[in-house]
Amino acid sequence: MRLKFILGGVAILAAIVFLIATSMNASAEYFLTVDEVQARQSEIVGRNLRISGAVIGDTISYEPDSLTLTFVIAHIPGGNREIEAQGGLALVLHEAVTDPTRTRLTVVYIGPKPDLLQDEAQAIVTGQLGDDGIFYADELLLKCPTRYEEALPEQALEN
Amino acid sequence: MFIDFGFGILVLTLAVTLFSIAAALYGFYTGSPRWVESARRAMQLTFPLITLVALALIYLLVSGHYEVQFVYSVTSNEMPLYLKITALWGGQEGSLILWAWLLAVFTSAVTLRKWDRDQELLPWVIIVTAITLAFFLALVIFFENPFARWWILPDNTPVAAMFQPSGAVPAFPNNGEGLNPLLRHPGMIIHPPMLYLGFVAFVIPYAFAIAALVTGRTDDRWLRLTRRWTLIAWLFLSIGLVLGARWAYDVLGWGGYWGWDPVEIAAFMPWLTGTAFLHSVMIQEKRGLFKQWNMILVILTYSLVLFGTFLTRSGVLSSVHAFAQSAIGPMFFSFIGVTFITSLVLLFHRWKDLTATIEMKSMLSREALFLLNNLLFIGVLIICFWGVVSPLISELATGQKITVGPPFYERATSPLWGALMLLMGVAPLSAWGKSTFTTLGKALWKPALLAALTPLMLAALGMRNWVALLGFTLVALVIFVSLHEYWRGARARQKAQGEGFLTALARLAARNRRRYGGYIIHISMVIMAIGILGIEIFQTETQRNMAIGDQVELAGYTVRYDSLAQFPYSDGRFVTRAVMSVFKAGEFVDEIYPRYDLYPGGQPMTIPGVRSTLVDDLYVVLVNWENVSATQTPFKIYHNPLVNWLWIGSGIFILGYLLAAWPQKENG
Structure with missing residues (x-):
C-alpha cells in the first residue's frame, strides 16, 4: 500500500514538473536589452522577447486608420542597479536618446497610441523580432520617470 | 502634537x-x-x-x-x-x-x-x-x-x-x-482590509501550531481550537481576492479580472495552502492522519502571508521592480526566512510524535482523495511560486532573465484545476477508510450520467472547443453530485423520521452544517468556473478608431458611437465620456458610457461601459489618449461570455460559507 502511495505521489510530482517545463517553453519571455537583440539577432527571431529601451520622440509615427504605431527605441542598461549607478532612470533615458551612437531598434505596435508615449519615456515592449529586424510588439508598457517624481513641490518650499 | x-x-x-x-x-x-x-x-x-x-x-x-x-x-x-x-x-x-x-x-x-x-x-x-x-x-x-x-x-x-x-x-x-485615483473605488476601499483580515487571521492557527510543537502537545487540540480562525481567515481572503478581481474588471479597463501579476499571485498563494489546510484538517480530526502535513501547511501559509503582505503592501502599483528599492525588503526576507526555518526545525524535532497510528488502506478512500486534493493545491502553488521567482532564478543560473506571463500560468494550472473539479465530483461520495470502484461507481453513476449529457447538449448547440466541453462537463458533474447528495440525505431522513421532504432537507443541512455547507461551496466554485471558462476561452475583442455615427460589430452585437463629451469635474479631474448605443439583432438593447478620467498630475482612470447579462458582457473601453476627438476616438471592445457567473458564484460562496461555519454545538 505504501509503495502505491509513493508511486502516486511521484507521478503527480512528475506531472507538475512536466506542466511547468512545457508551459515555460511555450510562453517564457526573454528579457533583452537593445544591444543584446542586435548581437543575437539570428537566434532570437520568432521567440517571445521583452525589451526595454528609451523612446526617441522624433521617430514616433501613428497611422490612426490602421492603428499602426511605429517608433524607435535606443539602448539602455537592463538592470535596475546599473541604471541607479548611472544616475537614475531619467538621466539614463536622456543620455540614451541624445547619444547617436547607441544601438537602436524600430518597434511596430498595432493599437491606440498611449498618452505616455513621448520623448525620453522608457518603453517595455513584449513581442517578437521579425526577419526584417523590426520588433513587432503585442504589448507596450511605458514609464515616464519625470512625470511621477515623488518630491515635495515648490509651494512647500516657499512656506 | x-x-x-x-x-x-x-x-x-x-x-x-x-x-x-x-x-x-x-x-x-x-x-x-x-x-x-x-x-x-x-x-x-x-x-x-x-x-x-x-x-x-x-x-x-x-x-x-x-x-x-x-x-x-x-x-x-x-x-x-x-x-x-x-x-x-x-x-x-x-x-x-x-x-x-x-x-x-x-x-x-x-x-x-x-x-x-x-x-x-x-x-x-x-x-x-x-x-x-x-x-x-x-x-x-x-x-x-x-x-x-x-x-x-x-x-x-x-x-x-x-x-x-x-x-x-x-x-x-x-x-x-x-x-492614487485607481484606488478611489468602492472595491478598493474594502478590498485591502478584507485581504488583510484574511492574512492576519492565519497568524492565529500558526501560533497555536507552534505552541503545540514547542510544548509537545501534539494531539489535535490546536486544530480544534483554531478551526474557526482558519475558516474566518479563509473567508476574508476569498472575499478579498474576488473584490480585487471585480475592481480590476470595473476600473482597470483591460477587459479582464485577473492578470497573473506577481502581486495577485502573492495574495493567491496563501489561499491555496489555506484551502488545502482546510481540507486536510478534516482528515486529522476524523482519522488522525496527516499530522505532520497539517503542520507543514500551516507553516507555509504563515510564510506566504508574510510574503504576500510584503508584495502587496503598497497597493496596486507595486511591482517586482518597485519593491527592490524599498528599505523593508531585506527585513521582510530575513524575518520570513528565520520564522520558516525555526518552524521547520521545531517540526522535525517533533516529527516522531506526529506520526499517525493508522495507515491509509485504500487509494479510493476519502482520506486518499483528500491527500490528492492537497497535492493538487500544492501543485498549483509550486507553479505560481515558480512563475514569480523564475526571473530571479533564471538570471542567477544562466545570466538571462526569463519571465513568464499569463499563458504560462493558464497552461500549467488548467489541468490541475480540471483534476480538482473532478475530485469535487468524486471525493464526497467515497467512504472513510475503505472505498472500491464498485462502491464509488454505485454512488456516482446517476449524477455522472446526467453530467455526461452536458457536452452532448453543448456540442449540439455548436460548441467545439474540447477544453470548454470538458470543463462544463466537470462543472455539471460537481453540481449534480452535490445536489444528489442533498436529495439522497433528505430522502433517507424523510423515510426514517417521517418528515416532509423540505423539512427533511432543512434539518439535514442544519445537522451537518460543515458537510452540506461544503457542498454549496463546491457548487459556488464551479459556478465561478463557468464564468472563468467563458471569458478565458470565448472572449473576443476588436479595436477601432471611430467617428461619431460609426458602428462596429462584435459577436452579434452592433455598437454605435453616438456622442462624446469632455468636461472638467469639480474635484479637478477631466472627464472624457462617450455615449454608445448597443444593438442586438437590429434591436436597441442598451446605452453604455465608456469614459476615462484624467486626474491632476496626469494619472488616468479608465472606466469601461458595460452591458452585462447572464449570457455575456459587452465591455467597451474608451482608450485613454490625449488627442481624442469626435472624429477620431479609439475604442477597444470586448465580448466576455458568461463572466457574470463569476460574481454570482462568489455570492453563493458566501451563503455556503455561512451555512458551513455558522456556530453549532460541538458534537453536531
Whole structure:
C-alpha cells in the first residue's frame, strides 16, 4: 500500500514538473536589452522577447486608420542597479536618446497610441523580432520617470 | 502634537509587546503562571494602544496635516472625508499600521478566551503573535514611519524624517498629492482590509501550531481550537481576492479580472495552502492522519502571508521592480526566512510524535482523495511560486532573465484545476477508510450520467472547443453530485423520521452544517468556473478608431458611437465620456458610457461601459489618449461570455460559507 502511495505521489510530482517545463517553453519571455537583440539577432527571431529601451520622440509615427504605431527605441542598461549607478532612470533615458551612437531598434505596435508615449519615456515592449529586424510588439508598457517624481513641490518650499 | 503623540504611543506599544515576549518566555521556563498572566495582560494592552496610534493617524489624514509625509502622499484637500479615512491603507506605512492593528485585535480576542484546559499552550501563543506584532511595529517605527515629517535642509532640499535633522526647518505644504485615483473605488476601499483580515487571521492557527510543537502537545487540540480562525481567515481572503478581481474588471479597463501579476499571485498563494489546510484538517480530526502535513501547511501559509503582505503592501502599483528599492525588503526576507526555518526545525524535532497510528488502506478512500486534493493545491502553488521567482532564478543560473506571463500560468494550472473539479465530483461520495470502484461507481453513476449529457447538449448547440466541453462537463458533474447528495440525505431522513421532504432537507443541512455547507461551496466554485471558462476561452475583442455615427460589430452585437463629451469635474479631474448605443439583432438593447478620467498630475482612470447579462458582457473601453476627438476616438471592445457567473458564484460562496461555519454545538 505504501509503495502505491509513493508511486502516486511521484507521478503527480512528475506531472507538475512536466506542466511547468512545457508551459515555460511555450510562453517564457526573454528579457533583452537593445544591444543584446542586435548581437543575437539570428537566434532570437520568432521567440517571445521583452525589451526595454528609451523612446526617441522624433521617430514616433501613428497611422490612426490602421492603428499602426511605429517608433524607435535606443539602448539602455537592463538592470535596475546599473541604471541607479548611472544616475537614475531619467538621466539614463536622456543620455540614451541624445547619444547617436547607441544601438537602436524600430518597434511596430498595432493599437491606440498611449498618452505616455513621448520623448525620453522608457518603453517595455513584449513581442517578437521579425526577419526584417523590426520588433513587432503585442504589448507596450511605458514609464515616464519625470512625470511621477515623488518630491515635495515648490509651494512647500516657499512656506 | 498628534504626530508626537501617535509616534510615542507606537514606540510604547513596541515596548509593551517586547515585555510580553520576555514575560511569557520567563513564565514558561520558570513555570510561573503569574508571569504568563502578566504577558497576557500586556498583549491585551496592545489593542487599545494601536487603536490610539491608528486614530492619531486618521486624525492627521482627515485634518490635512500635510507636513506629515504619509498624509501628504495619500490625501489632498479635494478628497471627500470617507476617502481621507480609508487613505489609511492607501499607502505602505498606513497599511502596515492596519496589519498591526488587526493582529492586536485578533490576539486580544484569542487571549481573552478561557484557557483552563489549554494553559500550557498560552505562553507560546503569546510569544508567536507578539514576535509577529513586534516585527511589524519595528518595521513601522524604524523603516516606514507614517509620522515622519517634511523638513527643509539648509541647502533647500526637502527630506522626510521623524526628528529634526540639524539645521533643517519644518515644511508645511498646504495640499497633498492625493490618493492614487485607481484606488478611489468602492472595491478598493474594502478590498485591502478584507485581504488583510484574511492574512492576519492565519497568524492565529500558526501560533497555536507552534505552541503545540514547542510544548509537545501534539494531539489535535490546536486544530480544534483554531478551526474557526482558519475558516474566518479563509473567508476574508476569498472575499478579498474576488473584490480585487471585480475592481480590476470595473476600473482597470483591460477587459479582464485577473492578470497573473506577481502581486495577485502573492495574495493567491496563501489561499491555496489555506484551502488545502482546510481540507486536510478534516482528515486529522476524523482519522488522525496527516499530522505532520497539517503542520507543514500551516507553516507555509504563515510564510506566504508574510510574503504576500510584503508584495502587496503598497497597493496596486507595486511591482517586482518597485519593491527592490524599498528599505523593508531585506527585513521582510530575513524575518520570513528565520520564522520558516525555526518552524521547520521545531517540526522535525517533533516529527516522531506526529506520526499517525493508522495507515491509509485504500487509494479510493476519502482520506486518499483528500491527500490528492492537497497535492493538487500544492501543485498549483509550486507553479505560481515558480512563475514569480523564475526571473530571479533564471538570471542567477544562466545570466538571462526569463519571465513568464499569463499563458504560462493558464497552461500549467488548467489541468490541475480540471483534476480538482473532478475530485469535487468524486471525493464526497467515497467512504472513510475503505472505498472500491464498485462502491464509488454505485454512488456516482446517476449524477455522472446526467453530467455526461452536458457536452452532448453543448456540442449540439455548436460548441467545439474540447477544453470548454470538458470543463462544463466537470462543472455539471460537481453540481449534480452535490445536489444528489442533498436529495439522497433528505430522502433517507424523510423515510426514517417521517418528515416532509423540505423539512427533511432543512434539518439535514442544519445537522451537518460543515458537510452540506461544503457542498454549496463546491457548487459556488464551479459556478465561478463557468464564468472563468467563458471569458478565458470565448472572449473576443476588436479595436477601432471611430467617428461619431460609426458602428462596429462584435459577436452579434452592433455598437454605435453616438456622442462624446469632455468636461472638467469639480474635484479637478477631466472627464472624457462617450455615449454608445448597443444593438442586438437590429434591436436597441442598451446605452453604455465608456469614459476615462484624467486626474491632476496626469494619472488616468479608465472606466469601461458595460452591458452585462447572464449570457455575456459587452465591455467597451474608451482608450485613454490625449488627442481624442469626435472624429477620431479609439475604442477597444470586448465580448466576455458568461463572466457574470463569476460574481454570482462568489455570492453563493458566501451563503455556503455561512451555512458551513455558522456556530453549532460541538458534537453536531
